[in-house]
Amino acid sequence: MTDLPNLARRGFLLGGAAAGAGVLLSACTSNEQPQAQTNNNNNVASAQGDNAKPGKMVTIGFSAPAADHGWIAAITKNAKAQADKLKADVTFKPTEGTNDVSQQIAQVETLINGKVDVLVILPFDGKALTSVGQKAMDAGIPVVNLDRVFETALAYRTWIGGDNYRMGVNAGSYIASEMKKKNIASPVIGEVAGIDSLPLTQDRSRGFKDALAKAGFKVGPRVSAEFTVESGEKQTANLLQAANKLDALWNHDDDQGIGVLAAIKSANRSEFIMVGGAGSKNMMDLIKADSSVIKATVLYSPSMSSSAIALARLLGQAKGVGDLAEHEIPASVTTYSAVVTKENVASYADVGFDS
Structure with missing residues (x-):
């Protein structure tokens, strides 16, 4: 990083x-x-x-x-x-x-x-x-x-x-693939980034944008948080208020992702899929249960x-x-930013960390 x-x-x-x-x-x-x-x-x-x-x-x-x-x-x-x-x-x-x-x-x-x-x-x-x-x-x-x-x-x-650019690429590629599986031609794809002044955030966002562009898609509503639960919740609430419809959302960081999910629950929104970032145990457990919007996380493993x-x-x-x-x-x-999904989550359980 x-x-x-x-x-x-x-x-x-x-x-x-x-x-x-x-x-x-x-x-x-x-x-x-x-x-x-x-x-x-x-x-x-x-x-x-x-x-x-x-x-x-x-x-x-x-x-x-x-x-x-x-x-x-x-x-x-x-x-x-x-x-x-x-x-x-x-x-x-x-x-x-x-x-x-x-x-x-x-x-x-x-x-x-x-x-x-x-x-x-x-x-x-x-x-x-x-x-x-x-x-x-x-x-x-x-x-x-x-x-x-x-x-x-x-x-x-x-x-x-880790590879921050590849992290964004893999998140974008996964979302693009899922949108095509659902036959969604013009998806609304949101992004909850980290701190925009940091090179790592810039690299992740650039990779995400590039991967979506390759698939013919673009980044829609976007906010930046501060890698904390509080900032994740606040900024996601702002994004959801501004976007009455989403098809997918990428959150850069699973630590702030706890707040992101809290905002989604408070807004009673579930029409979209979400991809996380870093690979926390909390997110892996939710991915395995397949009981919420979170369907994948892109590793940045400790x-x-x-x-x-x-x-x-x-x-x-x-x-x-x-x-x-x-x-x-x-x-x-x-290191490589593998995409963890329900299908392979058991293989990556040993690298999950507690948020």
């Missing part, structure tokens, strides 16, 4: 279940050095082997915003669960989550001074924390930049996060923090990813 000034939120598990996503990454990565395979006297790169076996001890420092709502809380919970899963060769040193930029900088500096081997940082404000990320890199401590990207790649060794810890371990042990032929950890990893 892109930088999030003034917001303790993104822009992709609960405890033990969350650990699985990151474990998959580490499990496919070996204590053995990569070997070249020969074929007609030509060297051919091979996969890096099984790095799930314990290696040298690695101390991983972790810093994230305050766990004051569902998605961020799940980010922190997943990171801790993954580190515990890897405790045979990982020492985990988390800081207390904070939405105070100066305090987060000070906490990261303490980890740097404590000479951790690797740092995993989800910055409250990517721009503001760029300098401390670069300070760690200059001190020889690799940084895994989680989700909200720093201003320069010099401040991190590896970035892992399981990415589990994978970030797995990547940090491999960086600290100078290993690569097992199924890749590259000797080094990739410079960036972008």
Whole structure:
């Protein structure tokens, strides 16, 4: 995700279940050095082997915003669960989550001074924390930049996060498909966005618009909220009052989605389908029950923090990813925004988070 000034939120598990996503990454990565395979006297790169076996001890420092709502809380919970899963060769040193930029900088500096081997940082404000990320890199401590990207790649060794544009594309593509199934030629499609000044919101809306345009549709009534229950309810109420008919609605964020659904219930509206965003357990449960307007949600999964810890371990042990032929950890990893529906919701239950 892109930088999030003034917001303790993104822009992709609960405890033990969350650990699985990151474990998959580490499990496919070996204590053995990569070997070249020969074929007609030509060297051919091979996969890096099984790095799930314990290696040298690695101390991983972790810093994230305050766990004051569902998605961020799940980010922190997943990171801790993954580190515990890897405790045979990982020492985990988390800081207390904070939405105070100066305090987060000070906490990261303490980890740097404590000479951790690797740092995993989800910055409250990517721009503001760029300098401390670069300070760690200059001190020889690799940084895994989680989700909200720093201003320069010099401040991190590896970035892992979600794809906001693809999130919008997949939401729009799902809605377009459903409209065509219903033979609705000119659907009224609403959108409850996040904070419009944020690049992540702009990317999501652009992807949504592009996908609908490809299908010959367009975005109709649109409001922006603030990723909170209260703002979701207020802004959705405004949208519903202005639009006496809807065929579909995309809400960018399942945390604010609680308020969105409350507004829909208060207005006694049910003539449309709704798609959520991020993948909360609450929304997945409703999708599975198929008892409300919510029919799908597009993932932006906090399981990415589990994978970030797995990547940090491999960086600290100078290993690569097992199924890749590259000797080094990739410079960036972008998670995929899968569409969760009634048909596949059971497959994604392990990545659902409590709003």
